[in-house]
Amino acid sequence: MASPSQELPKTHRALILSSTSEPPKIKDVPAPQPGPGSVVVHMLSANILSYQKSIYNGERKYPFPTPLTTGMGGIGRIAAIGPDTLTLSPGQLVFVDCFVRGRDDPNSAFLLGIHEGHTEGSRKLMHGEWRDGSFAEYVKIPLECAYPLNEELLMGKLGYGVEELGEIARDLIPFGGLSDISIRPGETIIIAPATGPFGMAAVKVALAMGTRVIAMGRNLSILQRLQASHERVEIVQITGDEQADLEKVKGFGTIDAYFDISPPVAGTSTHFKSCMLALRHGGRISLMGGLNIDLAIPHAIVMHRDLLLKGKWMYDRQNVLDLIKMVEIGLLKMGSKAGQEYVKFPMDEWKEAFDAAEGFSGSNRSAVLVP
Template structure:
């Protein structure tokens, strides 16, 4: 095992019951073994609904007690004996999507959900129970994604992009739509509808589509203020309001066509939205549809029209490891800016002991802000 000196103990946030507050504790520091790395957590992301996860309102399944968390930015402190590339000192993105090595269908979200199969539960009830709301965390080697620190954090006059570590937490939002847009094969010059585009992942999808070379991005949504804000980012962005009138929406979309791709990332409450049918109706022959939303209900579509126009529909949940590396290349190229130059900001940084304030800030934060735990 390769490592620098690890302290004997470290601080964690622990959840023992959804009916009780998180507890700040001092426990033995995790040790690296085969297939794992121990990482010093520099900054860990917070979902806007984190409070409702850990108070049981959302009824997410997870073992108890455990250390909550999400994706994070950290520095490797120790690696197991089978590490071939990762080494102490490296800056990494900790991808919270952990998959079974012998079963890729067994998936957990570290610090969030143990999944719904016996195989996925085994992952979170065993080696990968504890997540990133801690000073140190043990993560699978394959979930430690190396970042070019000199390029991302280095000064602009030395060839760097000049970001701060907290800026890098936007990766956790931006990489999700990259998975769907990559799966559906978005090509440079194509026109893509992003709907709804006014939430955290929808607005991220707008930026990712631009970075991937989209010729036009049509942002759909109900929030006119947010749509206007998005339209100021790039001359390639057009906006169409979701009005509840399918024909009005379809006509407005077709005026901006021909449209190659419809990317949907609707929340669960959008099951009855008209934008599904209007966006599909506006697609050109052989258009493609990417589904990445969280809608629980069945959605109908015009069967004959779908068939006659040779449309393709592809569902994507999160992203693959290969897509994660492709996204990092895009980020490090500078084609996908972070920070204020792309309308992205850091809404707040909080210590472990400030977790309640942090969750509340994340709840009210804007779609283009990140709020983080800084252990």
Template sequence: MTPDSTPAVPATHRVLLLNSTRDPYDITVVEQPTPQAGPGSAIIQILGASVLTFGGKVFSGQIPYPYPTPFVPGSSAIARVAAVGPDATTLEVGQLVFFDCFIHGRDNPNSLILHGLYSGFDAGSNKLMENEWRNSTYAEYCKVPLENCFPLDERRLLGNPADGGFGYSTADLMFLHTISIPMGGLRDVGVRAGEKVIIAPATGAFGSAAVVAALAMGAQVIAVGRNLEALEKIKLLSPEGRVRTVQNTGDVAHDVQELTKFGPANVFFDISPGEAAKSTHFTSCIQALGRGGRVSLMGAFMELTLPLMSMLQNDISVKAKWMYTKEDMRYIIQLAEAGYLKLGQAGGIQTATLFPLEQFEAAFDAAAKTGPCMQTIFVP
């Protein structure tokens, strides 16, 4: 164990408890018994947990996500292993890990939850969140599945650059969560080094993370958005010029002309919010693809009208993706440890603020106001 490794697990710990869905928040910081590790689980000490841009709306009931109450909300986290169950084979106490909040049912991979946020699509998913995995990471300690703890090379990621490390902070590592979602869609359509990838919209939390992900994969990026100032910030993510920008004007013919100035694109990746379902960028970006182009849809969450004739003529394939796989998560960590995925200041990524649990309202408010490649983090 390193000098700052996790001490013995205390009998109680502080948690952010969501008592009920109400606007304004019905949330309190309380002491609870610390969970114990059993077969298939680990207890982790939370060093930092991601705050989603829309988290405040979810936990105040403005966005009606299904989850049990009362419960401890949360998200993915950077943590240290505090205890492990008897069937752990490689995880060790004190080890630095990334905890992935996307939990699958062990006896049914179709039962899926987002730990601390969303209780899934079926009765099996609901059972996971209502019982064993009810309480999440907005807490000092958390019980999690062994298979959702991904070991991190601490010496490489946090170490001194003079000794071959990257000098990241644990807060810098938290961006692995934001980037995991678009990485799932990009890998799902097989993005390869050197390909041109259109990302739209590219200026939100997950769109800007998609740009970072595509660059780490060796792709060229055409970033699309309405806000020119935000697009200029996205362009700075690649000083070597692998990011070009195109404003979405709503004029399909004009936008296609601008997009194709860089030659036919190979991939169009979309992660639009629901209100963008009728946006013209779906048509313009698909029409800017070359023959055999691929489309990855991760956003909108509504019925879309796509340019079918253009898609038929150019053999365009479309795949929809919710979240990512564990292999995607391992790949992201591998890219970070190899230096292809740059985090923190080196990658143009900012941590807006670190918040203690007691400042949950300020944390949710700050997260809602963050710009491209910015993150907000709870530090219990």
């Protein structure tokens, strides 16, 4: 078989950030080439975070090396394989996972194109062999970060578009935390805040896992829309009155678990305590929010009620495999089947795309780049 890498162009277009003090620019740069342990993927649809802009303008203070090809995960086709690739082949549809773990140290993890992680090892990997994200025509990723998708089933029988399949990246984050606290069918779980992109994804995923959801957030109209579009969803508005909100949550009976996905600006919100105090004996908490301040924990309650409190950054490899199976059997719906609409932007319109992604937070719309 001719080496597929020969089919890669010499250069490709990529959205490159040189420094957080100036906007990224589209540049023609050498196309990545596969080596041992890697594949090169031709990106078809690249996901955009609601806060992608605030990562690259330095507002979020995410650490990463520059120059950096921006981007996160998405959907693409294998363009070229490395010499040790056994199961993937050129042309194959894959989910591109931007969450990379060190092969000889899985605790050294980082996000391609976004965040260099928190260990010396993760920094070494992102400053070295692995760095660039998916806002580019081609992306080189570790072999194990390319998850094959059953195209015939997902795009043929189930009729999904590539951008809809990109929702896998978004749903995986709450799935990581929900799985980590062993959510079981029949349980009641609080999702807070439930009105942002990952919060809404958490509601969808928790329902697919067979739970009843208590969706909490400040915006009542978004909560009401969530309740109207799903079965098994109760809603509680975060009013800032910790005790009143607690009583409302307790009104729904036994609460088994609480999943939190707060942004940094919600660090002082009253809902953390209302939610923790509402849990039953032995209840579980998953903290996945991006707080950059410390949180006061109701220690006596956590101790006396045997509460389990876990943090989770992203997800594990098994979560990715499990979630793809949930999509394939129709348990977890994507895109229009889940009421989500995708707006596609060509890479030249990256600025409009970032603004749209931010503006779509709390709506049923998502923006994607088509590199």
